[in-house]
Amino acid sequence: MKRTRMLTLLAALAAGACSSSGPSGLEPPSGDNSTGDPDNTTSGNPTTSGDPEAPPIPDKTVLDDRVTSYTEALRTASLKLVRNLPTLQQIKNVETATDQRAAYEAEIDTLLADQRFTSRMIKWWRDTMRQGGGAQDNKPSRDTAPVFATRVMIEEKPYTDLFTASTNTCPTYDGGTNTFNDGNCDNGVPTHAGVLTNPGVMMQFYGNMAFRRVRWVQEVFVCTKFPAEYAAEPRQVNGADYTGPWPFESVGTAPINFQDTSSVVCANCHVTLNRVAPLFANFNMNGQWMNDSQVETPTVPDPQKTVISHWLRNGESTAWRFGEPVADLPALGQAMAADTDVHDCAVARMYNFAMSKEDIVSDLATVPPAVLKPYVEEFLANGMNLKKTLRTILLSEDFTKF
Numbered sequence: 405m406k407r408t409r410m411l412t413l414l415a416a417l418a419a420g421a422c423s424s425s426g427p428s429g430l431e432p433p434s435g436d437n438s439t440g441d442p443d444n445t446t447s448g449n450p451t452t453s454g455d456p457e458a459p460p461i462p463d464k465t466v467l468d469d470r471v472t473s474y475t476e477a478l479r480t481a482s483l484k485l486v487r488n489l490p491t492l493q494q495i496k497n498v499e500t501a502t503d504q505r506a507a508y509e510a511e512i513d514t515l516l517a518d519q520r521f522t523s524r525m526i527k528w529w530r531d532t533m534r535q536g537g538g539a540q541d542n543k544p545s546r547d548t549a550p551v552f553a554t555r556v557m558i559e560e561k562p563y564t565d566l567f568t569a570s571t572n573t574c575p576t577y578d579g580g581t582n583t584f585n586d587g588n589c590d591n592g593v594p595t596h597a598g599v600l601t602n603p604g605v606m607m608q609f610y611g612n613m614a615f616r617r618v619r620w621v622q623e624v625f626v627c628t629k630f631p632a633e634y635a636a637e638p639r640q641v642n643g644a645d646y647t648g649p650w651p652f653e654s655v656g657t658a659p660i661n662f663q664d665t666s667s668v669v670c671a672n673c674h675v676t677l678n679r680v681a682p683l684f685a686n687f688n689m690n691g692q693w694m695n696d697s698q699v700e701t702p703t704v705p706d707p708q709k710t711v712i713s714h715w716l717r718n719g720e721s722t723a724w725r726f727g728e729p730v731a732d733l734p735a736l737g738q739a740m741a742a743d744t745d746v747h748d749c750a751v752a753r754m755y756n757f758a759m760s761k762e763d764i765v766s767d768l769a770t771v772p773p774a775v776l777k778p779y780v781e782e783f784l785a786n787g788m789n790l791k792k793t794l795r796t797i798l799l800s801e802d803f804t805k806f
């Protein structure tokens with residue numbers, strides 16, 4: 405009980421329930437909450453029972469005063485999922501139901517099946533992936549990755565398809581008929597790996613030494629900036645703290661010295677970055693896969709074509725994380741699909757969507773692990789069905805109490 409209350413407290417804090425506007429930005433229900441569910445009177449005020457002289461229960465907080473309102477939750481959910489208020493009929497369906505929760509659940513299911521929700525998710529994935537726009541001037545579409553991610557979600561496929569699917573990773577969406585059309589990416593990749601081989605993404609995040617592509621993967625799917633991994637204890641190198649888990653000396657020193665410690669410790673980030681980047685190097689600036697490295701090392705006066713020794717010392721191999729070598733992008737996809745940080749990130753992004761939070765990386769809208777835990781557990785148990793997890797969030801106390 406205590407633990408539940410603590411989780412609720414944390415959840416409410418994360419949801420901004422302490423602020424005047426509440427998680428939705430809508431007005432909280434008025435004092436005489438005639439539309440709320442019958443639980444309100446009991447769950448909202450534990451001090452009314454028992455001795456009237458007794459002091460207040462010490463661990464009661466302002467959050468315990470929140471009341472459930474399925475009609476308010478419906479308004480909020482509808483604005484988020486389909487960008488429109490519910491109709492009067494939808495509101496009445498919940499308001500007048502003998503079982504308000506069941507009626508609310510039914511309305512949520514209708515919203516999640518609404519075509520406008522599909523459009524909303526395409527937009528959301530575009531924002532999340534910083535990617536969008538049709539094909540032009542012989543350049544690939546930057547919509548195929550967001551559309552693919554939306555399709556995985558709408559069709560309730562495992563989220564890990566985003567990294568492991570080898571076919572139909574460049575689908576299109578026809579808003580007129582509300583259908584996804586199959587489509588393989590045609591950028592010459594030997595074996596596709598979800599969005600990791602997407603031509604639009606590879607074009608958009610083209611950059612020196614392929615580092616920007618790795619940053620994209622890290623920030624969008626792990627929800628943190630570099631450095632991506634840490635040793636249990638930092639190690640002193642030239643008087644500076646080296647925090648990476650790999651041997652410091654494992655990164656390249658020429659033509660760029662990643663073992664430099666004179667200003668920042670490059671290796672803190674680059675021991676990981678330099679092990680992933682070579683996997684993305686063969687995509688050219690238009691996102692087409694070629695037979696050799698297409699990226700450059702920014703040397704002056706003239707940049708050089710990046711070769712493996714620029715990233716890593718001789719004998720080192722590519723990897724996702726310490727102890728997790730990966731030889732190519734499909735292997736990277738498998739490693740990411742098994743990474744708990746990737747799972748947590750997916751759920752955190754859904755939670756933030758439901759609560760109208762800003763971006764988890766660029767705006768530091770992080771979610772406390774305790775808040776996320778039940779949803780992550782549900783996500784893992786439901787076959788990594790992100791739509792189901794969103795549904796669970798929309799039905800939770802975090803969402804339905806004000």
Ligand code: HEC
Nearest residue numbers: 611612615616619630631661662664668669670672673702
């Ligand atoms: C805090 C993590 C971090 C540290 C420390 C760091 N880097 Fe990077 N570095 C990155 C990331 C992330 C990128 C990709 C940035 C992007 O393109 O958006 C990058 C990009 C680069 C690039 C390509 C830049 C370009 O022209 O596009 C070079 C070269 C580079 N780093 C070298 C270094 C060197 C040398 C050091 C140490 C002096 C260093 N980095 C320290 C994270 C780091």
